[in-house]
Amino acid sequence: MAKDLTCQETIDMQTLEDRHKELEKAWNDLLKEKREFEARIHTLEQQEKQFELKWDLLIQETQKLADDKKQFELKKKFYAQVHANLVEEPIYESDNIVHGEMFFSGVSNKKDLKKRYKDLIKIYHPDGQAGDTATVAEINREYEDLKTQLS
Numbered sequence: 001m002a003k004d005l006t007c008q009e010t011i012d013m014q015t016l017e018d019r020h021k022e023l024e025k026a027w028n029d030l031l032k033e034k035r036e037f038e039a040r041i042h043t044l045e046q047q048e049k050q051f052e053l054k055w056d057l058l059i060q061e062t063q064k065l066a067d068d069k070k071q072f073e074l075k076k077k078f079y080a081q082v083h084a085n086l087v088e089e090p091i092y093e094s095d096n097i098v099h100g101e102m103f104f105s106g107v108s109n110k111k112d113l114k115k116r117y118k119d120l121i122k123i124y125h126p127d128g129q130a131g132d133t134a135t136v137a138e139i140n141r142e143y144e145d146l147k148t149q150l151s
Contacts, residue, residue, distance in 0.1 A: 074106055082123065104142055110150050117143045 082103070103120050107113045117139070122128070124135045 078106070103139060104146055107146065108150075110147070113143070113146055113150060 085102075104113065104116060107116050120139050121136065124139060125131050126133045126136060
């Protein structure tokens with residue numbers, strides 16, 4: 001009977017070892033699955049961060065585009081007024097000088113002032129078609145006044 005217990009114990013030990021191997025394999029499979037899951041989470045988090053950055057950039061660019069459109073509309077309106085005044089009825093004082101204040105309306109910073117000044121000089125330069133020395137002098141005077149005010 002002692003021999004029978006030993007065989008039974010051997011079978012039980014073998015069964016326990018087999019069960020241990022199965023559990024160990026299941027554990028390793030679960031660990032592998034957990035690592036894959038964590039890697040997918042990490043990838044999704046990175047994609048979400050990229051999406052957020054792209055979204056913020058898109059919002060900034062859209063705002064910049066809206067600002068550019070607004071500036072374009074202001075310039076378009078200004079040049080339409082300038083053209084209307086040149087073609088139809090220019091606003092002249094008694095000494096035939098166009099008022100400089102009209103040309104710099106809506107300018108709020110030095111960069112815009114300088115750009116507007118250059119554009120006006122291109123239009124009113126004495127060598128040009130609409131050139132007028134007195135108007136250029138008035139533009140220069142107003143430009144200098146505004147330049148010191150915006151400093």
